[in-house]
Every structure is written in C-alpha cells, then in structure tokens.
Amino acid sequence: MWAFFSRRLRMWLILAVGAPVVGFLLGKVGDAIEARRGPNTVSKVLHTGRRWLQRRAKGPLAARADEGRTPADPKGVRDAGVPAR
Numbered sequence: 001m002w003a004f005f006s007r008r009l010r011m012w013l014i015l016a017v018g019a020p021v022v023g024f025l026l027g028k029v030g031d032a033i034e035a036r037r038g039p040n041t042v043s044k045v046l047h048t049g050r051r052w053l054q055r056r057a058k059g060p061l062a063a064r065a066d067e068g069r070t071p072a073d074p075k076g077v078r079d080a081g082v083p084a085r
Helices: 007-037 041-056
Strands: none
Touching: 007 041
C-alpha cells in the first residue's frame, strides 16, 4: 500500500509522524541511560539526535517553538512583576 502513495505524501508522513516518534524514543532511551549510568557520550548523542529531529519535524506531532524554553532561575525574583528592593 505504501507504493500507492505519492512521493510527496510519503515524505510528509515520514516527517509528520515518523520523525517526532523517533525523536521521542531517542529522548526516552537517552534519559534511561542517563538515569542508570549518569551523563555520558551515548546519552548526549541520543539527546542531540532528539533535538535535531524535533527541529525538523512537521505536522501535528512537531514540538512547538515555546516548548523548548528552559525554566527560569529558581534563585531569582519570585514574581517578575514585583520590583526587587
């Protein structure tokens, strides 16, 4: 059945479904290795692969631009609207 899809539709399916799923799996395997052995070369490569795939993923499963942000500094001001004294 795959052969009956057009080339463009096959590429869209790979990018819209395959890339996010593979990226998710790479991240989970990297997290498992890191939890068991600590940060190492293999876990760093897996996390790099996950980020690379997330940047290239398209469609409904793709990561949004605001999901990749890092959390605020916990030692900083609790409420950004309150001026520091």
